[in-house]
Amino acid sequence: MLGISVYLQERIEEEKIRRYYVAGFRSLFTSLHIPEEDASAYRTKLQLLGSIASSLDMELIADISTASMEKLNLDWNSAETVLDWGLTGLRIDYGIEDDVIIRLSQKMKVALNASTLTKEQLERLIEAGLRTTHTEVWHNFYPRPETGLSLSDFLAKNLLFQTHGLKVQAFIPGDRNLRGPLYQGLPTLEQHRMYGTFAAFTELKAYNVDKILIGDPDVTDEALMQLKDSTKTITLRAQPYGELAEAHHLLEKGTHNRPDRARDVIRSEESRMSGMFHDVEVKPFNCIERNEGSITIDNDLYMRYKGEIQITRRNLPQDNKVNVIGQIVPEDVPLLNYIEGSEHFRVIWV
Structure with missing residues (x-):
């Protein structure tokens, strides 16, 4: 599955999202690291994004922390409220209790953080009742050059997760309107920082990555054409x-x-x-x-x-x-x- 990232600091453009939908994209990602003074505006924007996602039948996964939950007037006991806003799942970071993760996996899609999830924790979660059909493992993107993952570590982690029946997601860089403040692309793999968007996509596809999202806000028309035509030609x-x-x-x-x-x-x-x-x-x-x-x-x-x-x-x-x-x-x-x-x-x- 292909997806794009939409950041709530920017204007939500339905036309732009539809451009990707027409090209075959079916996943949206957003991050809920919310400034204190903008909490109400972020909630409104999130609900707007959820409405657009629902109208297009696209999944919408939000990266969320306990602090962000509080700013949205929610807690982990009421997290499923976001389903009413058009979200389909949450990317849960380090520090959330196992019982919360397991409970949420029964109600929505849960994305666990690949960089912090260990074999021991994963097996403990599965044994305790984690619904693996609703659970994925998502890698981070890395804005600073030289901090992206090595290929060997990336493949080893993916093998662990996929062996346990979980789908794996990773990010590739865009090639237009790169996200600040560094504007150096948002890849998971460091080697992809200098790749074109389609080249990075093709490589992750060859490595059997289940879901590939563009970390930056946009790509050029040429790159979008490459991605759209990827099932029939290179x-x-x-x-x-x-x-x-x-x-x-x-x-x-x-x-x-x-x-x-x-x-x-x-x-x-x-x-x-x-x-x-x-x-x-x-x-x-x-x-x-x-x-x-x-x-x-x-x-x-x-x-x-x-x-x-x-x-x-x-x-x-x-x-x-x-x-x-x-x-x-x-x-x-x-x-x-x-x-x-x-x-x-x-x-x-x-």
């Missing part, structure tokens, strides 16, 4: 070299990697099979060093390979028989690892 953003020609248009339309997956390059199956370059002259042009993510076409000097379009998976040397016609943007280069044999992919030129 969309890569790239910069063209020279004027757009037939090779560029073929990639824009979409093509398949050959079924026999090459080590060094992604090979467009249609570029040669279609015969579109058979009677066309492909003169040597921009025969430069091929960095990882270079988009190339074999020129006339490659004889029967003329017209084959490739994307390099690693750095390759300059070759007079190969024209470099574009470059995948750095944020999308990690996606090259996930284009398997026979996989469909396309390029949008930016």
Whole structure:
């Protein structure tokens, strides 16, 4: 499941939420760290957000603490009141008693904090009656660079939680209107801080993460298109070299990697099979060093390979028989690892 974050410090925009709903998003997350002077305004905003979520049949999970409960004139004995406001669950932080967590899991979705949940506590909760079908484990996002999780620790925790029958959630960064005060993205994994939103999503999906939410408030139209189309193709953003020609248009339309997956390059199956370059002259042009993510076409000097379009998976040397016609943007280069044999992919030129 895909989701977005909506922060109550900002204006609640139903049109913006609907934009994501149309793209296939079905989860909303908000944080209830409420300033003392704004408690009543936050309650009103939360209820508005809940009304929008209910109208779209989207889940709404709120990160809440005991202090936030008090500011909303609630306590853990009356926490289920938030269901009447359109929320579907609560993300519960460290320090809440086991019996409260178990009771809430019988009435709503409960998200436990992956960073503080231990194997011993989890097994104790399950043994005491935790309703695992209503319970998920959510990772944090990390605003400060260098503080995100390592991949090895992340996978080890996920294995523990999923082995016990719980779904796992993680955050990926947005690529527009990043959240302050640092504006450095809000990923769970540190390595995703420099990834594009779709590249981070694709990697988490490959690691069998059940629910993926964008931590930052927004993404560009290009990133949203990538996410929307993710069930049928891998969309890569790239910069063209020279004027757009037939090779560029073929990639824009979409093509398949050959079924026999090459080590060094992604090979467009249609570029040669279609015969579109058979009677066309492909003169040597921009025969430069091929960095990882270079988009190339074999020129006339490659004889029967003329017209084959490739994307390099690693750095390759300059070759007079190969024209470099574009470059995948750095944020999308990690996606090259996930284009398997026979996989469909396309390029949008930016």
